[in-house]
Amino acid sequence: SVSLCNTSQGCSAGFVSKVWKRDAHGYQQPLQCCDCFKDLRACFVLQAEVFPYPEIGNDELEEIKQLVAPVEKFFSDDVDSAKIDREATIPPETLQGLKDLGLFGIMIPEEYGGLGLSNTIYARLNEIIALDGSIAVTLAAHQAIGLKGILIAGNEAQKQKYLPKLASGEHIAAFCLTEPGSGSDAASIQTRATLSEDGKHYLINGSKIWISNGGMADIMTVFARTEVEVDGVKKDKISAFIVERAFGGITSGKPEDKLGIRGSNTCELSFDNVPVPVENVIGEIGGGFKIAMNILNSGRFSMGSSCAGMIKKLIELTSEYATTRKQFNKSLSEFGMIQEKFAMMALNAFVMESMAYLTSGMMDRPGIPDCSLEAAMVKVFSSEGGWICVSEALQVLGGLGYTKNYPFERFVRDCRILPIFEGTNEILRMYIALTGMQYAGKILTGKIKEMKKGNIGLAIGMVSKKLRASLGASVDLGLTGKDGVVHPSLEDSAKKLEQNVSLFGSTVESLLYRYGKTIVDEQLVLKRVADVLIHIYAMTAVLSRASRSISIGLRNHDHEVLLANTFCNDAFFKNNYWMVQLQKHSPENNDANIKKIAKQVLENRAYICSHPLERTY
Amino acid sequence: MKGSRCLHQLKSLRLLSHAGRLLPPAAGDNGALFRPRSSSQLGGLQCAQREVLRHFHSSPACTKGQPARFVQEEDKTRDKSLVTHDDLFEQVAKEAKTKATFNKVIDVYTKGDIRRRGHVEFIYAALKKMPEFGVEKDLTVYNKLLDVFPKEVFVPRNFIQRMFNHYPRQQECGVQVLEQMENYGIMPNIETKVLLVQIFGEKTHPMRKYQRIMYWFPKFKHVNPFPIPEQLPEDPVDLARFSLTRMANDWDAKVTVYQLPCTDVTESGAEVTLPHIVGIQSPGQMEALAKHNPDRPVFVEGPFPLWMRKTCVYYYVLRADPTPPEEKIEEPYDPERCLSYPLQLDLDLDRDLGDDESFDVEDLDEGPVFAMCMTSQGDQATLNQWISGLQESNPILGQIPTLFRLGAGPRELQGVGDADSASRSWFPSHVQREEAHPGEEAEAVVEEAEAVVEEAEAVVEEEPRRSQVVMTLGLRSDCGGNFVDSSHRLWSFSSGVSVKKAPDEVHHHALHPCIALMQCIGKFALLTQRSPTAAIAGPGCSHTGASSRLHQMQLQWIQ
Numbered sequence A: 001s002v003s004l005c006n007t008s009q010g011c012s013a014g015f016v017s018k019v020w021k022r023d024a025h026g027y028q029q030p031l032q033c034c035d036c037f038k039d040l041r042a043c044f045v046l047q048a049e050v051f052p053y054p055e056i057g058n059d060e061l062e063e064i065k066q067l068v069a070p071v072e073k074f075f076s077d078d079v080d081s082a083k084i085d086r087e088a089t090i091p092p093e094t095l096q097g098l099k100d101l102g103l104f105g106i107m108i109p110e111e112y113g114g115l116g117l118s119n120t121i122y123a124r125l126n127e128i129i130a131l132d133g134s135i136a137v138t139l140a141a142h143q144a145i146g147l148k149g150i151l152i153a154g155n156e157a158q159k160q161k162y163l164p165k166l167a168s169g170e171h172i173a174a175f176c177l178t179e180p181g182s183g184s185d186a187a188s189i190q191t192r193a194t195l196s197e198d199g200k201h202y203l204i205n206g207s208k209i210w211i212s213n214g215g216m217a218d219i220m221t222v223f224a225r226t227e228v229e230v231d232g233v234k235k236d237k238i239s240a241f242i243v244e245r246a247f248g249g250i251t252s253g254k255p256e257d258k259l260g261i262r263g264s265n266t267c268e269l270s271f272d273n274v275p276v277p278v279e280n281v282i283g284e285i286g287g288g289f290k291i292a293m294n295i296l297n298s299g300r301f302s303m304g305s306s307c308a309g310m311i312k313k314l315i316e317l318t319s320e321y322a323t324t325r326k327q328f329n330k331s332l333s334e335f336g337m338i339q340e341k342f343a344m345m346a347l348n349a350f351v352m353e354s355m356a357y358l359t360s361g362m363m364d365r366p367g368i369p370d371c372s373l374e375a376a377m378v379k380v381f382s383s384e385g386g387w388i389c390v391s392e393a394l395q396v397l398g399g400l401g402y403t404k405n406y407p408f409e410r411f412v413r414d415c416r417i418l419p420i421f422e423g424t425n426e427i428l429r430m431y432i433a434l435t436g437m438q439y440a441g442k443i444l445t446g447k448i449k450e451m452k453k454g455n456i457g458l459a460i461g462m463v464s465k466k467l468r469a470s471l472g473a474s475v476d477l478g479l480t481g482k483d484g485v486v487h488p489s490l491e492d493s494a495k496k497l498e499q500n501v502s503l504f505g506s507t508v509e510s511l512l513y514r515y516g517k518t519i520v521d522e523q524l525v526l527k528r529v530a531d532v533l534i535h536i537y538a539m540t541a542v543l544s545r546a547s548r549s550i551s552i553g554l555r556n557h558d559h560e561v562l563l564a565n566t567f568c569n570d571a572f573f574k575n576n577y578w579m580v581q582l583q584k585h586s587p588e589n590n591d592a593n594i595k596k597i598a599k600q601v602l603e604n605r606a607y608i609c610s611h612p613l614e615r616t617y
Numbered sequence B: 001m002k003g004s005r006c007l008h009q010l011k012s013l014r015l016l017s018h019a020g021r022l023l024p025p026a027a028g029d030n031g032a033l034f035r036p037r038s039s040s041q042l043g044g045l046q047c048a049q050r051e052v053l054r055h056f057h058s059s060p061a062c063t064k065g066q067p068a069r070f071v072q073e074e075d076k077t078r079d080k081s082l083v084t085h086d087d088l089f090e091q092v093a094k095e096a097k098t099k100a101t102f103n104k105v106i107d108v109y110t111k112g113d114i115r116r117r118g119h120v121e122f123i124y125a126a127l128k129k130m131p132e133f134g135v136e137k138d139l140t141v142y143n144k145l146l147d148v149f150p151k152e153v154f155v156p157r158n159f160i161q162r163m164f165n166h167y168p169r170q171q172e173c174g175v176q177v178l179e180q181m182e183n184y185g186i187m188p189n190i191e192t193k194v195l196l197v198q199i200f201g202e203k204t205h206p207m208r209k210y211q212r213i214m215y216w217f218p219k220f221k222h223v224n225p226f227p228i229p230e231q232l233p234e235d236p237v238d239l240a241r242f243s244l245t246r247m248a249n250d251w252d253a254k255v256t257v258y259q260l261p262c263t264d265v266t267e268s269g270a271e272v273t274l275p276h277i278v279g280i281q282s283p284g285q286m287e288a289l290a291k292h293n294p295d296r297p298v299f300v301e302g303p304f305p306l307w308m309r310k311t312c313v314y315y316y317v318l319r320a321d322p323t324p325p326e327e328k329i330e331e332p333y334d335p336e337r338c339l340s341y342p343l344q345l346d347l348d349l350d351r352d353l354g355d356d357e358s359f360d361v362e363d364l365d366e367g368p369v370f371a372m373c374m375t376s377q378g379d380q381a382t383l384n385q386w387i388s389g390l391q392e393s394n395p396i397l398g399q400i401p402t403l404f405r406l407g408a409g410p411r412e413l414q415g416v417g418d419a420d421s422a423s424r425s426w427f428p429s430h431v432q433r434e435e436a437h438p439g440e441e442a443e444a445v446v447e448e449a450e451a452v453v454e455e456a457e458a459v460v461e462e463e464p465r466r467s468q469v470v471m472t473l474g475l476r477s478d479c480g481g482n483f484v485d486s487s488h489r490l491w492s493f494s495s496g497v498s499v500k501k502a503p504d505e506v507h508h509h510a511l512h513p514c515i516a517l518m519q520c521i522g523k524f525a526l527l528t529q530r531s532p533t534a535a536i537a538g539p540g541c542s543h544t545g546a547s548s549r550l551h552q553m554q555l556q557w558i559q
Helices: A002-019 A036-045 A058-077 A081-087 A092-100 A119-129 A133-146 A148-153 A156-168 A288-298 A303-324 A336-363 A372-397 A408-415 A425-453 A456-470 A488-521 A523-552 A557-581 A591-604 B002-022 B043-058 B066-080 B085-093 B099-112 B119-133 B139-146 B159-163 B168-183 B190-200 B205-221 B236-248 B283-290 B380-393 B421-426 B443-462 B508-528 B543-558
Strands: A020-022 A028-030 A173-176 A192-195 A201-212 A219-230 A233-244 A250-252 A266-277 B254-259 B262-265 B271-274 B277-281 B298-308 B311-320 B369-375 B402-406 B481-484 B490-493
Touching: A058 A119, A081 A133, A081 A408, A092 A133, A119 A133, A119 A303, A119 A336, A133 A148, A133 A173, A133 A201, A133 A219, A133 A288, A133 A408, A148 A156, A148 A219, A148 A233, A148 A288, A156 A219, A173 A201, A201 A219, A201 A233, A219 A266, A219 A288, A233 A266, A233 A288, A288 A372, A303 A336, A303 A372, A303 A408, A336 A372, A336 A523, A336 A557, A372 A408, A372 A425, A372 A523, A425 A456, A425 A488, A425 A523, A488 A523, A488 A557, A523 A557, A523 A591, B085 B099, B085 B119, B099 B119, B099 B139, B119 B139, B119 B168, B139 B168, B139 B190, B168 B190, B168 B205, B190 B205, B236 B254, B236 B277, B236 B298, B236 B311, B236 B369, B254 B380, B277 B380, B283 B369, B298 B380, B311 B380, B369 B380, B380 B402
Parallel strands: A173 A219, A192 A219, B298 B402
Antiparallel strands: A020 A028, A192 A201, A201 A266, A219 A233, A250 A266, B254 B277, B262 B271, B277 B369, B298 B311, B311 B369, B481 B490
């Protein structure tokens, strides 16, 4: 295994340096530009350095272990999740415990009193924190979005002033963006900040809804409309402000009564002439849109590890039941359908982990790499996988799982928020697909235009390429083989990935050919594009992780190989199915019917079929 | 199974009751006598029954029961008058034209002559008189009428009879009864079937007619996507509310009653009747009005007719001229609009022709309709009240000049009334309030459509002002309607075809699609042996654009 390790790691490094360089803006640019197809494939799969799987140093690993143990102990001994759920509040002593562990300032640099940990360690800690949804959401609202604005865009004075108290948990932060009439639509934000006559204050007026920690936050990042002069024309632009509750004029509404994450505090906040000193503007005035986008984009990656942590816990809880409960003199674990559920949970946990730590590893690389696309993919995959796993775990226990005697129903309720918050999965799918399309479109526009003009040579080239692919010509992206980055025991899976990527490249090209920029309106198409992309990324992540595990001989790496191969096999077929659906007029594609059904139902605002018992004569 | 069992029972019952009337009570109690003809064990019993009947037919004088006495009495009255059956109805009609009297006439007839002499003439006469007595939509009366036919007599008994038209006059008469039912949209029931089987037997013309009705009627029962209830609300406010909601065709549109009808006495003692004012406006229309350029006037126009079955109501619209192209500003794309994903792609590629599924329709912009109202008094003062009511929710109306372009109130559209009587019955003008006669053949529609179109064109040319002219080529008035579509254009939608058009823009070509449509509907009517219950219209028929739109609509509808 030592030699394999060398092969894998040595070559992967070579592969990466061969294919990629960074341009001045920090974006990766492909070097080999001989063929558009290859660029496209490359841009989707190997957009960042995914081989080898990112590693952390030994010191850091040691640090993690030291950190994780007390947190784990705290969560198992001192956190009563059932009580938090029942009473819909986190007890002060629990909050104090969290503060003492430093969990309110995980990513705040040490000079401001935080733990100053990397994204990877933050993700690791989230595995444990996620065992209680309410605490996880409270902490995430505090540091993943609430104080993130100060962290990434605040100036030194603001950091000095606010971060230490936020890191210690003395102050709790909240992120105030959503309004009654505005979710993702920045244009409909109504909260307004107007400069006072002396020019020293902004007066904020308006109301924000669904603010996590809204009832207890002392520091808030508030987004409001401000008048900005651009090229001599007055325009409304969004700006970000640090608002202290102590400024006065802030009232918080009654906490929302929610399905899950009941212990977290969510409420409406209204701002009535809240005076905010001009020095509390984050970044520059009018620059709030980018700040909001960056905060939202960077907050998502940890959901993968959170879900994985939760599923790992669920496996422990349910496997005990499945192995002890007997039916017909057999334990539940001997039944195929129960086994399938456990395999599915393990697979999901494995893939989520792989994706989450690959992404966090990439984010920890020097520079400020933009991993928002990857983070979005992780979020969509893990929130949906998490929901299925939680539900299946409950199913293993049957009726018992449905009762409040077991934690499963709480997990199900808590888990339901995942596909909704931090950008709904629908919106993130649009983001994933359109980001990919925009990237591919830039490369392919010239070629497609040539083809539309009737360039016969190009057309013939494309047809022959398709013909070759349909005749089973293998695609080689260099993942396997002599210089390959993937371990030979995963060769089949790597081939499948390559095949998927290749087909995806031509699918994207034909989509761009067909729809051009109007693809923005083809949501059903974009949904599939996003799903394929997510699964390709997931395949890449598991292949990379499993290759590394074999190479360095991690414990139970054979199990990882098994999981990786199983997942890749499954994802390969799913991808193929989606891509067939993406072809024009393919019989699997029910889009036109789906739209028609929805139209007729929505026009009538009801289910319109006659009752089957109805008669006409 | 259940159906056949039911049929069986009904047959026996009918025979029993029938026999009970004809036979002396002693003969009527044997249920076993009356088996369905289709049963395999017909044999002697059946023959015996028939003989019994024939026995009675041959010598009515033998019966000494009550019916005979009754007949004698009736005979006397009949002697006084000429024996035409019309007269029989007219005699009764002098008292009252009701279902009861109609039934009485039938009873008198059936009991009067045991041989049912002249029953075909009687049935024809009865059919003609049915609308007069208001029973033209009553299934039981039709069944009773069918019951006048003597049973079993016309049933073919061998293959030769079956092959030739057995008792053609009677069969024709039976078909005519069904035909009239069909024209009034009355669906036969199982009793009708039992009667027909008893009278004419299986596989005869009336039976075939019955089967066809039973095939098509259920299929077309719900074919109209915009059904009008049988009973329209009586109260004008409710009717206005209903009609406006129907026209607006928008779930979010809100009906406001600006004024309820009431009578007031002024100081001078004069009695003033305040008209009702009911308006409707949707949030989308409010939004469109709010964006309207206050320098350009809005118009209150009307009255426009709207047919709801046999009732015609009039409505007024608040509309504007179409925005001139130079005033149309597209909202520039703001890259800082969506926090989550790009709303537009920065690509220089358009949709491929193969995937461009939009129709190339020449759109005639007619200008948005901002609100509609109905009132019983269409003068400027009343409508002004409506506008000031609207102003409460649409403050911008205070800044926009509002012009009233009102017609002379509900009045007759000329041009169709002076045609011959057949065409009048088929193409009622709006204000004639004359019900279309349903008995006419549907072919008339196709043949006369063109003529009417020309007539209507003449009407259009007489209209001096730019306004909406609704030309109704009426097949039936049970499906009228106008509605405002999502882009606030008003669509006329009436029984037959409506063409809404400014007169200066109407010319013959524009009407061609209507003729095509009429033919289509005519064929449809022929096909189904009845008038269609829904029809289609498009806005702004201009040359080819209109025709393609109409065709498109036809297709949609037929689908």
